[in-house]
Amino acid sequence: xxxxxxxxxxxxxxxxxxxxxxxxxxxxxxxxxxxxxxxxxxxxxxxxxxxxxxxxxxxxxxxxxxxxxxxxxxxxxxxxxxxxxxxxxxxxxxxxxxxxxxxxxxxxxxxxxxxxxxxxxxxxxxxxxxxxxxxxxxxxxxxxxxxxxxxxxxxxxxxxxxxxxxxxxxxxxxxxxxxxxxxxxxxxxxxxxxxxxxxxxxxxxxxxxxxxxxxxxxxxxxxxxxxxxxxxxxxxxxxxxxxxxxxxxxxxxxxxxxxxxxxxxxxxxxxxxxxxxxxxxxxxxxxxxxxxxxxxxxxxxxxxxxxxxxxxxxxxxxxxxxxxxxxxxxxxxxxxxxxxxxxxxxxxxxxxxxxxxxxxxxxxxxxxxxxxxxxxxxxxxxxxxxxxxxxxxxxxxxxxxxxxxxxxxxxxxxxxxxxxxxxxxxxxxxxxxxxxxxxxxxxxxxxxxxxxxxxxxxxxxxxxxxxxxxxxxxxxxxxxxxxxxxxxxxxxxxxxxxxxxxxxxxxxxxxxxxxxxxxxxxxxxxxxxxxxxxxxxxxxxxxxxxxxxxxxxxxxxxxxxxxxxxxxxxxxxxxxxxxxxxxxxxxxxxxxxxxxxxxxxxxxxxxxxxxxxxxxxxxxxxxxxxxxxxxxxxxxxxxxxxxxxxxx
Numbered sequence: 163x164x165x166x167x168x169x170x171x172x173x174x175x176x177x178x179x180x181x182x183x184x185x186x187x188x189x190x191x192x193x194x195x196x197x198x199x200x201x202x203x204x205x206x207x208x209x210x211x212x213x214x215x216x217x218x219x220x221x222x223x224x225x226x227x228x229x230x231x232x233x234x235x236x237x238x239x240x241x242x243x244x245x246x247x248x249x250x251x252x253x254x255x256x257x258x259x260x261x262x263x264x265x266x267x268x269x270x271x272x273x274x275x276x277x278x279x280x281x282x283x284x285x286x287x288x289x290x291x292x293x294x295x296x297x298x299x300x301x302x303x304x305x306x307x308x309x310x311x312x313x314x315x316x317x318x319x320x321x322x323x324x325x326x327x328x329x330x331x332x333x334x335x336x337x338x339x340x341x342x343x344x345x346x347x348x349x350x351x352x353x354x355x356x357x358x359x360x361x362x363x364x365x366x367x368x369x370x371x372x373x374x375x376x377x378x379x380x381x382x383x384x385x386x387x388x389x390x391x392x393x394x395x396x397x398x399x400x401x402x403x404x405x406x407x408x409x410x411x412x413x414x415x416x417x418x419x420x421x422x423x424x425x426x427x428x429x430x431x432x433x434x435x436x437x438x439x440x441x442x443x444x445x446x447x448x449x450x451x452x453x454x455x456x457x458x459x460x461x462x463x464x465x466x467x468x469x470x471x472x473x474x475x476x477x478x479x480x481x482x483x484x485x486x487x488x489x490x491x492x493x494x495x496x497x498x499x500x501x502x503x504x505x506x507x508x509x510x511x512x513x514x515x516x517x518x519x520x521x522x523x524x525x526x527x528x529x530x531x532x533x534x535x536x537x538x539x540x541x542x543x544x545x546x547x548x549x550x551x552x553x554x555x556x557x558x559x560x561x562x563x564x565x566x567x568x569x570x571x572x573x574x575x576x577x578x579x580x581x582x583x584x585x586x587x588x589x590x591x592x593x594x595x596x597x598x599x600x601x602x603x604x605x606x607x608x609x610x611x612x613x614x615x616x617x618x619x620x621x622x623x624x625x626x627x628x629x630x631x632x633x634x635x636x637x638x639x640x641x642x643x644x645x646x647x648x649x650x651x652x653x654x655x656x657x658x659x660x661x662x663x664x665x666x667x668x669x670x671x672x673x674x675x676x677x678x679x680x681x682x683x684x685x686x687x688x689x690x691x692x693x694x695x696x697x698x699x700x701x702x703x704x705x706x707x708x709x710x711x712x713x714x715x716x717x718x719x720x721x722x723x724x725x726x727x728x729x730x731x732x733x734x735x736x737x738x739x740x741x742x743x744x745x746x747x748x749x750x751x752x753x754x755x756x757x758x759x760x761x762x763x764x765x766x767x768x769x770x771x772x773x774x775x776x777x778x779x780x781x782x783x784x785x786x787x788x789x790x791x792x793x794x795x796x797x798x799x800x801x802x803x804x805x806x807x808x809x810x
Contacts (some may be wrong), residue, residue, distance in 0.1 A: 250447045312359045316390040317344070317368070322354025325377045330354055333383070335376045340364045345433040346392045357392040357436070392436040398447040406444075407451055419461040423448065424490070426468060441470040443477040451600040453482040462488035466514070473504045480507040492546075493517035495521035502538045521546060596711060598643040601638045656681040657783060658802060666699075673709055680721055695721040762788060770795050774806040 232388055327347050335342050344356040360368065368387060369642065377385040395402060409431050415420045425450075427438040437444045452460065460483050465476075470491065486508050491497060497518045515521045524531030532550050536542055543550055637646050661679035668674075676699050683692045696718035702709040759781075766777040769792065784791040798804055 259580070312361045313365075313389055314357055314359050314391045315365055315368075315387050316392075317356055317358060318386045318388075319354040320384050320386070321352050321377070321379075321381070322383070323349050323352050324379055325354075325383065327354065327356075329378070330383070334368070334371055334385075337371050337374060338367060340367060342368075343428060343433075345427070346436045347434065357390070394436060394438065394441050394444070396443065398437065398443050402437075403447060405431060405456075406437060406447060409450070410451055414456060419456075419459050420464065420488075421452070421456065421460060421462070423468070424462040424464050424466045439465065440470050440472075442475055446478075449475060449479045452479055457482040458485065461487055462490075462512075463484070464490040466490045466492040466494065466517075468494060469496065470494040471501075472497070473497075473501040477504040480505055483508070486510070488512040490514040491518060495519060499523070499534065502535070506538050508539065509541055510539040511541050513539060513542060514546050516546045553605075595638070596640055596643055596714075597636065597638055598646065598714070600716070652683050654681045654683055659805070671703070673700075673704070675700055675702075693721045694718045759786065762786060766791065772804075772808045 175476075197270065257801075319330055331342070331344060340360070342358065344358050345779040347354070349355070353673060358365075358368070367389060369385065372385040373382040377383045398406060409426075410421065410423070411427055412431075414420070415422065423439060426432065426444075427436055432625070439445055439448065459478070463486060471494070487510060489505070489510055489512070492514045493516065495518060497515075497520065499520045502520070515535070519532075521531070524534060528548070532542070532545055534573060535545060540553055543552060637643050657680045661677065664676045664678075666674040666676060676697060678695070678697045680693055680695055683694055699715040699717075700711055701713040702711050759778075762781055763774055764780045766772070766781060766788070767774060770780075772780070772795075778790045780795060781788070782792065795804075
């Protein structure tokens with residue numbers, strides 16, 4: 163073989179990228195080397211097509227052939243006149259090779275060229291591999307892979323702004339036999355962009371509309387499609403929140419008290435914004451609107467066709483909608499059965515789960531399906547539109563007297579002597595041989611350092627060694643206990659309106675009672691105070707006319723703001739009751755004239771600072787004796803027994 167030829171053969175199996183070199187100068191267009199100078203571009207277009215054609219034949223038919231590029235006399239428009247076979251180590255003329263290809267292979271030229279057009283040429287791909295077929299996504303518009311169910315697609319119309327939205331929608335609708343509901347129309351430069359939710363077959367029909375519509379400017383309208391979900395606003399507020407509220411107002415059926423939110427994102431008023439209910443920010447906004455406007459009236463809720471996969475944000479509406487009886491969750495394929503546990507608080511009698519993974523999993527046995535649903539909603543009588551047998555229940559009539567009694571404060575039993583004994587306890591001491599110890603358990607929380615108990619002598623038997631259990635951590639005798647309480651415990655301020663005393667056991671030999679309440683613990687920083695809940699359980703014996711303590715258990719913990727608010731409110735009610743139940747001695751008869759009574763109330767409001775309700779109540783209790791009412795108010799105010807709401 164002539165030494166003037168540079169040759170490179172194919173190796174391995176399957177189509178490979180052709181790679182050939184040329185002696186001489188210049189590079190032709192399209193990535194093919196030739197022997198022409200750079201200023202000579204004769205036949206460049208033909209060179210590209212001929213090279214593509216020959217490479218297609220080499221790739222698809224004979225993997226052991228390669229082109230030979232030699233001197234100028236051996237080339238025609240940049241294509242070699244010879245083909246080299248590595249199998250027999252022989253050079254064929256190009257014309258003879260082409261005839262041989264068409265005789266031995268009946269595939270058409272179009273098929274060969276089509277394969278070659280999807281083939282990566284010279285160089286290496288991102289993974290370092292030489293050649294290879296280009297991925298399908300680089301050749302087609304959108305995703306050609308078929309998926310189950312409808313998907314979101316972005317449709318772009320280049321220069322669509324010149325035609326306008328109405329023209330684009332109407333023209334596409336005329337050529338399609340499928341429902342066409344575009345949303346979120348916007349203009350990006352000169353292009354029009356919108357989104358559609360279609361199945362695989364429908365999106366192929368939409369792609370076929372490309373260049374079949376003539377725009378007003380005379381050009382064919384191009385339609386490019388790719389799979390993409392419309393953008394969702396990060397926050398639903400302001401004008402968008404008002405639009406959502408208005409839409410939900412339209413969807414609420416007042417007569418039946420039903421809110422129909424089926425396929426909410428497809429509602430005409432929300433199409434420009436795209437608010438899918440399966441996004442957290444949208445569901446949270448919808449739940450807040452429900453709780454604020456129709457929580458007590460809502461009887462049925464339709465959430466079908468919203469692609470819901472989680473009900474975590476809907477759970478917030480359970481406690482606010484006690485009268486809800488019907489729920490439609492159909493056609494939410496990704497909804498799991500465990501998500502129903504979040505809605506157990508609803509007393510549902512009807513539920514629709516058609517088209518969900520829950521119904522699909524239980525499709526073989528309706529009774530098992532019904533049983534699984536009734537584990538969450540025991541009163542279901544209609545499931546997926548089918549009447550279900552009534553649930554079997556054990557009817558247990560709860561008698562009124564069997565219910566738990568209403569909590570009472572300061573319970574002293576039936577013996578009035580207990581009250582006097584217990585109330586004198588504060589003024590008396592403890593037993594001479596009393597034993598006292600403390601035990602603290604610390605747990606991590608967000609304010610652990612601020613709320614820790616600053617006491618170092620904790621006798622936690624789970625944490626200290628045995629040799630220290632009976633040492634200095636145990637205090638014996640009255641004086642040692644009093645000294646420890648005075649030195650180790652910080653300064654406290656008890657909230658008297660929260661103090662409760664309950665007698666647990668009373669016998670001639672022993673008395674057991676409990677005192678609970680709140681106190682504020684002052685630290686070195688006067689600006690910060692810790693509120694704690696305490697409970698002291700006493701066991702005492704009688705000594706003389708009083709009692710002495712033989713055993714005490716003191717427990718206390720941090721009080722959260724909600725607990726403190728409830729206890730203070732209950733204390734205020736008791737203080738108000740005490741204010742109204744105080745006996746009074748009236749020396750002045752009540753004025754008959756209502757005008758005079760109103761004048762006294764106004765005057766008492768000015769002098770005491772209390773509101774009209776408490777001022778009138780105080781005057782009524784003291785039979786409209788202004789002086790007696792004023793004296794009693796002064797005493798109760800000094801003792802801190804006036805509730806805070808008396809000054810509101």
